[in-house]
Amino acid sequence: MNGVHDMGGQQGFGPVQPEPDEPTFHAEWEKRALAVTLAMGAGGQWNIDLGRSARESLPPATYLGSSYYAIWILALERLMQERGLVTSQELRSDTAPTGSPAPFRTLHADAVDASLARGTATARRVDQAAAFAPGQRVRARNMHPGGHTRLPRYVRGHVGTVTLVHGAHVFPDRHVSHPLPPFDEAPQWLYTVVFDAQELWGAQGDAAVRISVDAWEPYLEAVQ
Amino acid sequence: MELRVRALETLLTRKGYVEPAALDRIIETYETKVGPHNGAAVVARSWVDADFRQWLLQDATAAIASMGFGGRQGEHMVAVANTPDLHNMVVCTLCSCYPWPVLGLPPVWYKSAPYRAKAVMDPRGVLADFGVQLPATTQFRVWDSTAEIRYLVIPMMPPEAQGLAPSELAVWVTRDAMIGTGVACSPAGRLSQPTDAPP
Numbered sequence: 001m002n003g004v005h006d007m008g009g010q011q012g013f014g015p016v017q018p019e020p021d022e023p024t025f026h027a028e029w030e031k032r033a034l035a036v037t038l039a040m041g042a043g044g045q046w047n048i049d050l051g052r053s054a055r056e057s058l059p060p061a062t063y064l065g066s067s068y069y070a071i072w073i074l075a076l077e078r079l080m081q082e083r084g085l086v087t088s089q090e091l092r093s094d095t096a097p098t099g100s101p102a103p104f105r106t107l108h109a110d111a112v113d114a115s116l117a118r119g120t121a122t123a124r125r126v127d128q129a130a131a132f133a134p135g136q137r138v139r140a141r142n143m144h145p146g147g148h149t150r151l152p153r154y155v156r157g158h159v160g161t162v163t164l165v166h167g168a169h170v171f172p173d174r175h176v177s178h179p180l181p182p183f184d185e186a187p188q189w190l191y192t193v194v195f196d197a198q199e200l201w202g203a204q205g206d207a208a209v210r211i212s213v214d215a216w217e218p219y220l221e222a223v224q
Numbered sequence: 225m226e227l228r229v230r231a232l233e234t235l236l237t238r239k240g241y242v243e244p245a246a247l248d249r250i251i252e253t254y255e256t257k258v259g260p261h262n263g264a265a266v267v268a269r270s271w272v273d274a275d276f277r278q279w280l281l282q283d284a285t286a287a288i289a290s291m292g293f294g295g296r297q298g299e300h301m302v303a304v305a306n307t308p309d310l311h312n313m314v315v316c317t318l319c320s321c322y323p324w325p326v327l328g329l330p331p332v333w334y335k336s337a338p339y340r341a342k343a344v345m346d347p348r349g350v351l352a353d354f355g356v357q358l359p360a361t362t363q364f365r366v367w368d369s370t371a372e373i374r375y376l377v378i379p380m381m382p383p384e385a386q387g388l389a390p391s392e393l394a395v396w397v398t399r400d401a402m403i404g405t406g407v408a409c410s411p412a413g414r415l416s417q418p419t420d421a422p423p
Contacts, residue, residue: 005318005319006317006318007317007318007337007340007341008315008317008318008340008341008343008344008345008368009341009344009345010337010341011341011345013336013337013338013341013342014338015338015342015349015353016333016336016338016339016342016350016353016354016405017333017336017338017353018331018333018353018354018400018405019331019332019333022331022332024254024255024259024328024329025255026332027225027226028226029225029226029228029229029230031251031255032229032230032233032247032251033225033229034250034251034254034329035246035247035248035250035251036229036232036233036236036242036247038250038296039241039242039243039246039247039250040236040241040242043241048372052318052319055319056319064337067225067332068320068332068335069225070225073225073228073229073232076232077232085239085241086235086236086239090235091231091232091235096238097235097238097239101239101240101241104239104240104241106240106241106242106243106246107242107243107246108243108245108246109243109245109246109248109249111246112246112249112250112253113249113253115296116250116253116258116295116296117294117295117296118295118296119294119295119296119297119298119299120296120299121299121300122299122300122371122372123299123300150318150370150371151370152317152318152368152370154317154344154345164302166300166371166373169300169371169372170372172371190371190373192367192373194365197345200344200345201345204345205345206346206347206348206364208348208361208362208363208364209347209348209363209364209365209366210363210364210365210366211344211365211366211368212365212366212367212368213368213370214368214369214370214371214373215370215371216371
């Protein structure tokens with residue numbers, strides 16, 4: 001989706017503002033927002049790409065006007081409502097939950113360490129060979145899917161060079177195709193593709209700068 | 225948001241979807257155990273141990289795991305080394321991808337629109353926003369973390385740090401140096417000092 005989340009190369013946001021001695025959290029609610037989001041995610045009713053897609057799909061003004069943990073909470077509420085885990089009425093009132101809870105794999109305290117240490121690897125075996133090799137010139141496809149994708153707009157249509165082949169990984173554009181498990185984890189080869197800044201930004205590009213994205217094979221086409 | 229998140233946690237607890245003690249454990253993990261001190265230990269070792277550095281550059285996931293760091297948001301790691309001629313910088317223009325096991329949770333600026341917008345177009349200007357200037361001849365390499373590969377920058381060891389042990393070197397490795405928005409520097413006289421030691 002060509003959303004406001006796809007920020008690379010946008011102008012007008014002003015300088016980066018580092019915060020000296022920044023704390024890990026800026027408010028108590030941020031801690032709980034992080035933890036609730038991770039714990040609910042561990043329930044397996046959505047995956048990382050469905051989570052990202054929910055955040056990207058917030059109204060543009062909401063996305064731009066909200067802090068990052070606020071975005072997480074708004075998306076989490078949406079993900080839970082879509083799956084019938086909570087109702088909008090439950091979210092908007094202090095009354096007790098209505099009806100019986102949906103079946104859910106709750107993350108218990110004694111399982112947290114193992115869950116975080118395990119993570120969610122996305123590398124998968126594939127039978128077909130990689131189409132591209134390091135050193136090969138490729139073009140990022142000029143594509144504009146309405147759904148979730150991880151090919152940023154600023155590289156689309158531009159030519160770069162494959163520098164790393166990371167093996168095959170779960171393909172985000174397909175990973176969001178089923179809202180509920182089992183998810184489509186069909187993998188695609190994943191590459192690091194490097195672009196010269198002047199290829200991306202023309203005269204405004206700095207000749208001393210190169211930029212890479214990690215791109216799945218369906219995002220790329222061979223260049224003669 | 226304070227009330228909204230509290231109400232949400234209460235609701236989800238009543239429904240049995242979350243367990244408050246599990247939430248406490250997650251928070252404790254990222255407040256005390258997982259943070260940039262992990263990455264600093266990795267980088268400091270790479271400065272004095274050539275074999276480890278080679279391993280880190282070839283298979284960062286395994287080399288980092290050998291020091292006990294791995295898991296969520298660091299399942300697939302790549303380490304990239306700065307040289308006198310090349311400076312690396314890591315960004316996630318699409319969201320906030322960041323190598324949690326070695327750097328902890330990302331700072332606000334990393335997730336902010338200004339950084340996500342600017343890093344891929346004007347990394348030299350980003351460094352200036354951090355008060356850092358590199359020679360005009362330095363080449364820049366920006367890594368946009370658009371997949372599940374997480375990048376760790378290995379900054380150059382400052383010449384003054386020569387001869388120190390890894391345990392002493394770790395405090396020279398700032399979080400920003402491992403993102404590429406800073407350079408490693410002496411802990412003495414550092415203006416802003418991102419947490420580089422366990423709290």
